Amino acid sequence: xxxxxxxxxxxxxxxxEIMNISFGKSAADLADVIDTHVVLSVPFIKIMQVxxxxxxxxxxxxxxxTISIVEQKFWGRFKGDALLVFSSGAGKELIKMLQxxxxxxxESDPIDILERETLMEVGNILIGACIGxxxxxxxxxxxxxxxxxVVERNYSDAITENRYDPSSTAIVxxxxxxxDKGGVSGFLFLITSKDSVTWMKEALRxxxxxxx
Amino acid sequence: MIRKILIVDDxxxxxxxxxxxxxxxxxxxxxxxxxxxxxxxxxxxxxPDLTFMDLTMPVMTGYEAIEAIISHDRNAVIIVVTAxxxxxxxxxxxxxxAYMVLKKPLKREDIQSALLKVKDTLQxx
Numbered sequence: 331x332x333x334x335x336x337x338x339x340x341x342x343x344x345x346x347e348i349m350n351i352s353f354g355k356s357a358a359d360l361a362d363v364i365d366t367h368v369v370l371s372v373p374f375i376k377i378m379q380v381x382x383x384x385x386x387x388x389x390x391x392x393x394x395x396t397i398s399i400v401e402q403k404f405w406g407r408f409k410g411d412a413l414l415v416f417s418s419g420a421g422k423e424l425i426k427m428l429q430x431x432x433x434x435x436x437e438s439d440p441i442d443i444l445e446r447e448t449l450m451e452v453g454n455i456l457i458g459a460c461i462g463x464x465x466x467x468x469x470x471x472x473x474x475x476x477x478x479x480v481v482e483r484n485y486s487d488a489i490t491e492n493r494y495d496p497s498s499t500a501i502v503x504x505x506x507x508x509x510d511k512g513g514v515s516g517f518l519f520l521i522t523s524k525d526s527v528t529w530m531k532e533a534l535r536x537x538x539x540x541x542x
Numbered sequence: 543m544i545r546k547i548l549i550v551d552d553x554x555x556x557x558x559x560x561x562x563x564x565x566x567x568x569x570x571x572x573x574x575x576x577x578x579x580x581x582x583x584x585x586x587x588x589x590p591d592l593t594f595m596d597l598t599m600p601v602m603t604g605y606e607a608i609e610a611i612i613s614h615d616r617n618a619v620i621i622v623v624t625a626x627x628x629x630x631x632x633x634x635x636x637x638x639x640a641y642m643v644l645k646k647p648l649k650r651e652d653i654q655s656a657l658l659k660v661k662d663t664l665q666x667x
Binding site for chain 2: 340344346347353354355357368371541
């Protein structure tokens with residue numbers, strides 16, 4: 331399907347660089363909290379019809395037997411949905427990495443609660459720092475809903491097909507990551523609607539103007 | 543003295559941002575590369591006085607390119623310009639022989655003071 335041209339190639343390149351800087355910040359914030367190094371990749375921007383999103387997600391996560399998702403909605407002038415998708419077993423691996431930080435009370439909790447809370451905490455750091463930095467670079471302020479977590483589900487149970495208005499256009503900012511230990515990997519998807527585009531174009535222009 | 547500068551970054555915007563932070567009146571000769579491998583090949587061709595290197599790149603990462611360049615020329619002056627500011631990333635590139643690490647997004651003053659430091663080092667060499 332042909333992409334609707336709502337951002338120019340240069341605007342996409344600027345947004346890509348901003349996403350790169352923003353996810354770099356969140357990886358560093360996470361590395362301060364848990365003993366890991368997050369291996370980063372080149373971010374990717376794609377403009378697509380919302381009804382193509384489920385297939386797009388599925389293509390990315392199909393190699394995972396199950397996935398866990400941390401989701402947060404955010405809104406300012408830049409608004410949308412952040413989906414942090416983790417590979418199978420990520421929650422348990424993250425618990426191991428966080429073990430030295432845990433209190434005795436925390437350790438006594440059942441494993442599924444621990445897993446959910448750990449994913450929520452890690453997700454909160456990665457999503458919050460990334461969107462916060464992105465908003466800061468584009469001179470915006472965003473607020474967030476509390477994170478929602480889905481733990482170890484099949485793709486079709488984890489992502490419902492009717493979650494977005496199928497007639498609209500989405501801008502998807504995607505970055506893959508993997509941790510240097512524990513085999514934890516995944517994707518961060520930021521999905522913003524066409525409603526943010528007018529503001530975004532101006533914000534991107536002002537950002538790059540500093541470097542003209 | 544710095545005359546030839548090589549900028550290695552897969553993002554044309556990042557290269558443009560970096561160039562805009564460098565003084566215009568110094569007569570620098572700029573060369574650019576879009577990934578680590580191209581950066582290494584250009585390094586061998588032009589022997590730049592100073593190289594700016596991103597880390598997260600396709601084809602060949604900045605980590606690999608730094609190792610290749612340092613193996614080829616142990617006196618290479620490589621400033622890493624990266625969004626990856628994790629301690630392990632910084633430690634790894636410094637151990638590989640990078641001269642210093644600058645964090646994205648760049649600020650003009652960071653570049654200016656880095657250039658002064660490089661000039662001083664080159665003068666003493």
